[in-house]
Amino acid sequence: MQVSVCFIVTNYNNSDFTAGMVNSIAACSFDSYRVVIVDNNSSHSERKKLEALKREFPDIVFPIFNGQNVGYFPGLNIGIAFARKELPQVTFYVVGNNDLIFPADFGGQLKQCKSDFDKYPVISPNIVMLDGSPQNPHVISHISKAREFVYDLYHLSYLMAKLIIKIARLTSRFTDRKDEQQSDVAQEIYQGYGACYILGPLFFEHFDELWAPTFLMYEEFFLSRQLEIKGFKIYYEPMIKVQHHCHASTILLPGYNKWLLSKAAHKEYRKYVKIWRQ
Numbered sequence: 001m002q003v004s005v006c007f008i009v010t011n012y013n014n015s016d017f018t019a020g021m022v023n024s025i026a027a028c029s030f031d032s033y034r035v036v037i038v039d040n041n042s043s044h045s046e047r048k049k050l051e052a053l054k055r056e057f058p059d060i061v062f063p064i065f066n067g068q069n070v071g072y073f074p075g076l077n078i079g080i081a082f083a084r085k086e087l088p089q090v091t092f093y094v095v096g097n098n099d100l101i102f103p104a105d106f107g108g109q110l111k112q113c114k115s116d117f118d119k120y121p122v123i124s125p126n127i128v129m130l131d132g133s134p135q136n137p138h139v140i141s142h143i144s145k146a147r148e149f150v151y152d153l154y155h156l157s158y159l160m161a162k163l164i165i166k167i168a169r170l171t172s173r174f175t176d177r178k179d180e181q182q183s184d185v186a187q188e189i190y191q192g193y194g195a196c197y198i199l200g201p202l203f204f205e206h207f208d209e210l211w212a213p214t215f216l217m218y219e220e221f222f223l224s225r226q227l228e229i230k231g232f233k234i235y236y237e238p239m240i241k242v243q244h245h246c247h248a249s250t251i252l253l254p255g256y257n258k259w260l261l262s263k264a265a266h267k268e269y270r271k272y273v274k275i276w277r278q
Contacts, residue, residue, distance in 0.1 A: 005033045005107065006090040008079035009098040010072055011063075012040040015049035017099040017245060022053060022061060024100075030107040034087050036062045036079040037098070040069040062086075072194075073212035073219050080199075080209055092117070093203075095210070096196035099245035109240045110198070117200030120235040121207070121227060124192025125242050126183060134183035135244060137236040138220055139191035147177075148275045155263045158256055188233040191220040196242050197234075206230050217265035225272060 007025060011018050022035055035057070039050055050063045064082060066075070076095050083090060092110055103109075116123055127135040154161045168175060179189075211226040212219075224234055 004089055004091045005030050005110065006083045006087055006093050007033065007035045008038070008076055008083060008093060008095045009035075009100075010038045010040055010075040010079075011042060011046075011050065011098050012069060013042045013046050014098065015039075015042065015046045015053070019049065019053055021098055021100050021102070022057060024102045025106075026057065026060070027104050028102055028106045029104070033060065033107075034062060034083070034090075035060055036064065036083050036087075038064045038075040038079040039066060040071070040075050041066050071212070071215035073210045073222070074215070077209040077212055084204070091201065093199040094196065095199060096194070097244070100196055101243040101245075103241055103243070106240075106242075113237050113239055116235055116237050117198075117202065119202075121200060121203035121205075121230075121232050122192070122223065122234050123198040123200065123240065124189065124234050124236045125196055125198060125240040126236075126238040127193050127195055127242050127244050129244055129246050134180045135193040135195065135246075136238075137179050137182055137185075137187070137189040138193040139177070140179045140182065140187070140189050142190060145275055148273070151266060152270075152275070155259075155266045158259050161259050162255075184238050186235070186237055186239070189236045190234075191224050192234045192236060194219040194223075195244050195246070197223065198240065202232075206232075213268050214265040215261055217262045218269045221269055221273070 009018065009021065018037055025033060025035060037050055039047060047065060054061045054063055064078060080093065083093065113123065124136055129135060150164060154164050207226065211222045213222060227233060
């Protein structure tokens, strides 16, 4: 089986993470691979780093420089459109954050899991943070009404959000969801963690791009909803492994601005998910 992989990521004022990711990909074994970097209007110095990366990998790296920051999934869609037009015969599209590190046998992992892609449009990989903590499966079956209610409280005001974060940190031992404890179990899931997805040929038989109604946040839900409409689910495959620095881009956002983005995304989310159905 020939494996042609296109990695598509967004970049915003953190090009060193992108360079680290590209170097990890270059150490992998693929039949062919390309990397599309969608820069969301970073500073001049950060764009220069991407131009240097292009010179280092002239036939591999394809930077796209946006004139404005369009957001996460909208940015990925720009990269997907470019890749489908300019880089034909791609088998797998690995889409996500730029603060990922791919293991040397990543190509072999994809080959081993070929049968997954025959049935599922999207595979959610085994994402592990630098300290070894798993981030998948993100949500296996559903989110409880109690937690949904807390989400609403969180988005009432910024002060309420900060209070909830403090309480969550103090009570995390009891209140954290336990889904990630099944990180070694391959299974259908409700939502995969948004830092990385793998889109197979079946995805593009049914969709042209990712559903992206928000600038940032809640991507996990909207992708699951997009698949659900066509009768599909996301599949979590622990054999495919990725390391994640975590929040390399969002950490650059001031807390209040990040909360405002979350509030806008939550409002969109509530159009489709009601706590108390009528």
